[in-house]
Amino acid sequence: MNRVLEIAGLVKxxxxxxxxxxxxxxxxxxxxxALIGPNGAGKSTLINQICGELQPNAxxxxxxxxxVTHLSAADRVGLGLGRTFQITxxxxxxxxRENLGLAIQARExxxxxxxxxxxxxxxxxxxxxEILSGSALGARSKVMVGDLAHGEKKQxxxxxxxxxxxxxxLLDEPMAGLGHIESQQMIASLRAARSECAMLLxxxxxxxxxxxxDRISVLVYGRIIAAGTADEIRAxxxxxxxxxxxxxx
Amino acid sequence: MILLFExxxxxxxxxxxxxxxxxxLTLIFGIMGxxxxxxxxxxxxxxxxxxxxxxxxxxxxxxxLTGLVxxxxxxxxxxxxVMRRLYARDHLDQVLATFALILIFNQxxxxxxxxxxxxxxxxxxxxxxxxxxPGLPYPTYRLFVIAVGLAVAIGLYFLIxxxxxxxxxxxxxxxxxxxxxxxxxxQGLYTAVFGLGAxxxxxxxxxxxxxxxxxxxxxxxxxxxTFVVVVIGGVGSVKGxxxxxxxxxxxxxxxxxxxxxxxxxxxxxxxxxxLGVGIxxxxxxxxxxxxLLVRPRGLFAGRG
Amino acid sequence: MKRENLLLLVVFILLxxxxxxxxxxxxSSWIKLVGQALIYGMAAASLNFILGYGGMVSFGHAAFFGxxxxxxxxxxxxxxxxxxFLGFIPGxxxxxxxxxxxxxxxGLAAALVGALSLRTGGVQFIMITLxxxxxxxxxxxxxxxxxxxxxxxxxxxxxxxxxxxxDKATLYWVVLGFAAAYYLFxxxxxxxxxxxxxxxxxxxxxxxxxxxxSTYRYKLYAFILSGMGAGLAGALMVNFLRFASxxxxxxxxxxxxxxxxxxxxxxxxxxxxxxxxxxxxxxxMLARVTEHWMLPVGILLLLVVLTSKGGLMAxxxxxxxxxx
Numbered sequence: 001m002n003r004v005l006e007i008a009g010l011v012k013x014x015x016x017x018x019x020x021x022x023x024x025x026x027x028x029x030x031x032x033x034a035l036i037g038p039n040g041a042g043k044s045t046l047i048n049q050i051c052g053e054l055q056p057n058a059x060x061x062x063x064x065x066x067x068v069t070h071l072s073a074a075d076r077v078g079l080g081l082g083r084t085f086q087i088t089x090x091x092x093x094x095x096x097r098e099n100l101g102l103a104i105q106a107r108e109x110x111x112x113x114x115x116x117x118x119x120x121x122x123x124x125x126x127x128x129x130e131i132l133s134g135s136a137l138g139a140r141s142k143v144m145v146g147d148l149a150h151g152e153k154k155q156x157x158x159x160x161x162x163x164x165x166x167x168x169x170l171l172d173e174p175m176a177g178l179g180h181i182e183s184q185q186m187i188a189s190l191r192a193a194r195s196e197c198a199m200l201l202x203x204x205x206x207x208x209x210x211x212x213x214d215r216i217s218v219l220v221y222g223r224i225i226a227a228g229t230a231d232e233i234r235a236x237x238x239x240x241x242x243x244x245x246x247x248x249x
Numbered sequence: 250m251i252l253l254f255e256x257x258x259x260x261x262x263x264x265x266x267x268x269x270x271x272x273x274l275t276l277i278f279g280i281m282g283x284x285x286x287x288x289x290x291x292x293x294x295x296x297x298x299x300x301x302x303x304x305x306x307x308x309x310x311x312x313x314l315t316g317l318v319x320x321x322x323x324x325x326x327x328x329x330x331v332m333r334r335l336y337a338r339d340h341l342d343q344v345l346a347t348f349a350l351i352l353i354f355n356q357x358x359x360x361x362x363x364x365x366x367x368x369x370x371x372x373x374x375x376x377x378x379x380x381x382x383p384g385l386p387y388p389t390y391r392l393f394v395i396a397v398g399l400a401v402a403i404g405l406y407f408l409i410x411x412x413x414x415x416x417x418x419x420x421x422x423x424x425x426x427x428x429x430x431x432x433x434x435x436q437g438l439y440t441a442v443f444g445l446g447a448x449x450x451x452x453x454x455x456x457x458x459x460x461x462x463x464x465x466x467x468x469x470x471x472x473x474x475t476f477v478v479v480v481i482g483g484v485g486s487v488k489g490x491x492x493x494x495x496x497x498x499x500x501x502x503x504x505x506x507x508x509x510x511x512x513x514x515x516x517x518x519x520x521x522x523x524l525g526v527g528i529x530x531x532x533x534x535x536x537x538x539x540x541l542l543v544r545p546r547g548l549f550a551g552r553g
Numbered sequence: 554m555k556r557e558n559l560l561l562l563v564v565f566i567l568l569x570x571x572x573x574x575x576x577x578x579x580x581s582s583w584i585k586l587v588g589q590a591l592i593y594g595m596a597a598a599s600l601n602f603i604l605g606y607g608g609m610v611s612f613g614h615a616a617f618f619g620x621x622x623x624x625x626x627x628x629x630x631x632x633x634x635x636x637x638f639l640g641f642i643p644g645x646x647x648x649x650x651x652x653x654x655x656x657x658x659x660g661l662a663a664a665l666v667g668a669l670s671l672r673t674g675g676v677q678f679i680m681i682t683l684x685x686x687x688x689x690x691x692x693x694x695x696x697x698x699x700x701x702x703x704x705x706x707x708x709x710x711x712x713x714x715x716x717x718x719x720d721k722a723t724l725y726w727v728v729l730g731f732a733a734a735y736y737l738f739x740x741x742x743x744x745x746x747x748x749x750x751x752x753x754x755x756x757x758x759x760x761x762x763x764x765x766x767s768t769y770r771y772k773l774y775a776f777i778l779s780g781m782g783a784g785l786a787g788a789l790m791v792n793f794l795r796f797a798s799x800x801x802x803x804x805x806x807x808x809x810x811x812x813x814x815x816x817x818x819x820x821x822x823x824x825x826x827x828x829x830x831x832x833x834x835x836x837x838m839l840a841r842v843t844e845h846w847m848l849p850v851g852i853l854l855l856l857v858v859l860t861s862k863g864g865l866m867a868x869x870x871x872x873x874x875x876x877x
Contacts, residue, residue: 051763077765089763091756102753106764111750112774114742118749164764284676286808334859340679341610345815346858348808352851360845473687473804480680520697527695534684538669541681545673 002029003062004080004168004198005050010059012045012222019045020056021222027168027198032190034201034213038242042222043202044086047172050200051083052076064167082166082197086173088153092146096137096156099145101128103160127163135159136185151182158189168198175205187211218242251385256506257499258381262391264498265398269453270471271478271490272405273446279485280421280442281336286347287327288450288475289468290354295320295451296458296467297358300367309372309459316455317448324447328440336439351469358465366464394456401449402491409487418442474501477537481547489549497533504529561736568729572722581721585793588725590826590833591732592790597813597825598739599782604811605820606743607775608755612679613666613686614783614810619802620662621655621784623693626705626797628654630698633708648711648718652788659784660777662689667776671769686807693799704798711792718792728789732826735782740822742778751775812854818866827865 005027012020019042027033037043048054050061052073061069068076091099105111105124118124132141137155140148145156154174161169174190175183187208190199194212203209209216210230217227218239226236233239274288299316303309331350335343370376371390378386409415417438454468461467478497482489509525516524540548568587575583596618603609628651631637631644638644645651666685670678694702710718718724742748753761754768761768791797800806809832817828835853839846861867 053759072767073762074765074767077763083763085759085763089757089760091753091760093756094753102749103764105746105749106761106766111746111766111771113746114748114778116745117741118744118746121746160764278676284679331855331859340676341604341811341815341819342858344610344612344679344808345812346855348812349851349854349858352847353855356845356848356851360848469805473683476680477684480677484676523697523701524695527691530691530694531688534687537684538681538688541673541677542669545677547677 003027004029004064005200006062007050008060008062010046010049010061011057012042012049012054013057019222020049023059023219023222023224025217025224025227027200029167029198030194031214032194032199032201032212034203034209034216035219036203036206036209036216037219041219043219044172045222046219047083047170047202050170051081077164077166080165080167081170082161082164082168083170084154084157084161084172084174086176088150088157090145090153090156090160093144095142095144096148096152097128097132097141099156100131100160100163101125103163104128107164131159131163150177151179151185154178154182154186155189158186158193162193162196166197168200169193171199171201171203173202173204175203175208183208251382252506254382255385255387256502258387258391258395259506260499260502261495262394262398262498263502264495265395265402266453266457267471267475267478267498268398268491268494269401269449269456270475271482271494272401272487273449274475275479275482275485275487275490276418276442277446278479280418281332281439283332283335284340284343284347285332286344286472287350287354288446289470289472290351291320291324291327291447291450291468292454292457292471293354293358293465293468294323295454296461296463297362297367297454298451299455300369300458300463301362303369303458304367309369312369312458313455316458317451320451320454321444321448324450325440325444327447328443332443333436333439354468355465362465364465366462367458368462369459371459390459394460397452397456401452405487414438414441474533477533481537481540483547483550486547486549489547493548497536500536501529501533504532565729565733569726572725584721584725586834586837587830588728588793589790590830591728592786592793593810593813593833594826594829595732595735595789596783596786597810597817597829598735598822599779599786600810601814601819601821601825602739602742602751602782603772603775603779604814605824606748606755607751607772609671609772609776610679610811611670611682611776611779612804612807612811613682613684614779615802615804615806616666616686616689617659617663617780617783618787618790618806618810619693619797619799620689621659621787622791622797622801623699623705623787624655624658624784625651625711625788625791626707627699629707629709629711630705646709646711648713648792651711651792652785655784655788656781657784659787660781662784663777663780664773667773667780671772671776683804683807686802686804690799690802690804693802700798702799704796704800707791707795707797710795724793728793731785731789735785736822736826739782743822747771747774816854816857816864818864821864821866824864824866827869831865 003026008024010020010023011018023046025033035043045054049056052071056069060067063076063079063081066079068079091102094102101124104127105118105121108124132138135155137152137159140152145153148156158174174186178186183205190212201209201212213230215228216230216233217224218233220242225242226233226239228236270288270292274285277283277285295316298319299312302315303312327350331346335346375390375393378388379392380386409418421438474497478490478493481497482493508529509522512521512525544550571587572584575581600611600614603611627638628644629646632646633644666682670681670685673681693699699705710724712718713727716723716727750761750766750771754771758768787801790801813828813832814825815828816832817826818824836846836850839849857864
């Protein structure tokens with residue numbers, strides 16, 4: 001098995017509070033690894049450390065065999081780390097097409113050119129139009145992102161993240177705020193994308209987790225209390241007590 | 250040695266003046282999130298009102314009262330008329346609107362008082378000097394300014410830490426959303442805080458009026474130093490404003506007092522003088538740049 | 554697109570005709586007024602690139618304007634006195650040398666200020682840029698060699714081969730040429746790959762970082778480009794007025810440049826030029842009528858900020874019923 005993302009002994013404290021308590025986990029290539037846990041378990045803190053927005057107090061993060069613990073967020077993206085945001089984060093004053101185009105332009109480089117015309121870079125716009133026409137957003141390409149529905153924004157974020165051709169994609173609650181039909185669409189999109197990259201899926205929606213995940217880790221109070229396949233997690237007494245138990249009771 | 254001590258006291262006096270200005274500014278910054286370049290204009294209003302009344306009536310104390318009332322009213326009018334519309338705007342609009350206020354305040358003052366500076370004398374009770382160390386007489390009035398400044402600092406400490414209004418102010422300075430969520434009369438709180446800030450700025454102006462020349466534009470010079478204090482201290486922190494104001498007041502005074510003479514020992518006279526004054530003027534800005542490089546949000550930053 | 558170019562051409566021709574109109578009507582001060590407005594327009598447009606397109610509220614832009622101006626003044630001073638700058642650089646009065654030198658010097662200063670300031674954001678960024686500008690202001694005040702507070706008189710405008718720069722109209726046309734070229738440069742810049750990245754950073758810096766963009770480097774590059782533009786404008790101004798003084802970098806000058814940008818329209822190409830023209834004309838007109846011209850200017854500015862979004866450009870679009 002080829003480990004795309006490897007986290008070892010990660011610790012993050014805020015004042016007296018330990019938000020990430022010696023967390024280790026791996027994401028193998030071609031795998032969807034789900035990270036679940038109750039609110040306040042430290043999932044977002046963990047994601048932000050993997051992305052490079054927060055520096056851990058201890059531990060290492062390896063991306064495709066390379067130590068990226070002290071690299072900037074942007075440099076990690078360059079090495080193949082993609083992400084989506086829990087609260088969608090897009091360029092609201094640009095259209096759908098311009099958002100995706102800018103993502104592809106960012107990947108293609110030559111971004112310090114000041115005498116070219118961004119609007120005529122065929123390598124950018126051919127790919128943009130191709131991706132859009134193959135997606136549910138094809139008909140919405142000229143719409144301002146600020147005017148999109150929530151579900152459409154989530155879809156666009158996923159398209160932009162995938163357009164970076166990441167080795168591993170961090171999905172921070174991709175189902176959050178989606179209705180039933182939109183959730184089904186998102187699950188289908190993620191399933192279709194699994195051939196392109198590995199994923200670390202942080203999610204509350206257990207239906208989606210059980211539908212998608214190859215392995216599941218359970219984070220409670222900053223600590224991983226269990227890890228395994230969906231069936232193993234369902235059967236784990238510690239998980240039932242600490243987490244699933246809440247819902248059963 | 251005695252000269253050094255005297256300059257330290259001068260620095261302290263400048264420092265408390267800066268604090269009177271910075272305390273209001275940092276609260277306004279922290280609670281309403283608004284940049285008020287025109288805060289120095291309120292200082293000018295206080296100084297002019299006080300000087301004019303003092304000259305007309307011969308009473309410093311009457312001037313003091315008038316200055317406080319005038320600056321407080323000016324502050325409340327500005328809050329109701331202009332600031333209120335700026336809270337939700339971005340910093341750029343705030344900078345420009347308050348820049349416009351400076352123009353308006355300065356020109357209105359010229360229209361009323363002309364361009365000639367006003368001069369007032371210190372009240373008789375405080376006009377002498379006190380020998381605080383053997384061989385060092387120090388003007389009583391300046392000691393009075395220091396005492397008033399420190400008293401205000403202590404008063405603000407109690408107001409902010411021991412009263413309900415203070416609790417709201419503290420909560421507002423560190424987390425604006427929280428105060429909104431508490432459901433208090435936010436507009437009233439804003440007006441009160443702005444009025445208090447204006448009052449303190451006016452007090453600084455009144456206190457300075459017998460020491461500096463009271464003229465149009467006097468607020469523009471000191472407001473920049475005040476901003477440096479607020480930013481170094483950490484936006485929203487009155488404690489930070491106090492520490493930074495005293496430190497910068499001393500630092501600035503020391504540089505101006507001793508740097509030109511020091512330079513004259515290694516350079517020809519007039520050039521050393523000019524360079525010394527220039528570098529002294531740069532001192533506080535240099536300090537701010539250095540502090541922000543180490544702590545990008547200032548020394549006592551509230552909001553994370 | 555075509556209509557826009559046509560409009561630009563018409564405006565350019567009208568501006569080029571100003572010296573003739575001035576001669577016909579005997580209003581020779583028009584040349585000076587329009588020329589200065591064009592130069593301020595360039596400075597404001599350079600600020601607008603980081604402020605309007607890049608979202609960086611710099612309150613110290615006049616520093617780069619002043620530095621560009623001082624380069625021209627200082628080179629002329631050494632040329633005139635036959636001395637060497639720093640002991641090894643001879644002075645010159647050749648515009649083909651002084652302008653590039655001014656651009657480079659302003660760019661270096663912007664690199665220094667930007668590299669340090671861009672580590673902060675928000676209010677702190679506004680204040681630290683102001684602080685650096687104040688440092689430059691006091692630095693030049695303290696340089697007795699270059700006139701201290703009084704500044705440097707440049708007795709003769711820099712020469713350009715083949716042109717009689719003593720002629721007011723010729724000098725005006727040179728300024729107009731630079732302003733037009735700078736406008737076209739900015740138009741290209743905002744449409745370039747780099748310009749798009751900068752626009753993205755203004756809207757959502759975190760998103761751009763998630764695309765692998767090292768936002769700090771891009772912002773710094775933009776800051777330097779912008780400073781260079783201001784340096785060019787300052788150098789032209791000193792040539793135009795034959796005078797360089799610390800006043801050029803006073804903090805109220807930085808405020809004025811921001812006013813021009815807002816008045817004309819943030820994040821538009823023509824806005825800063827329109828804003829500069831409007832403010833400068835208004836100031837000049839009012840100054841003839843009353844010595845208290847700052848009062849109406851202040852009231853007008855306050856009204857513009859409080860009541861309108863988008864400045865004069867938005868107003869013009871509304872009236873013309875144009876798209877976009």
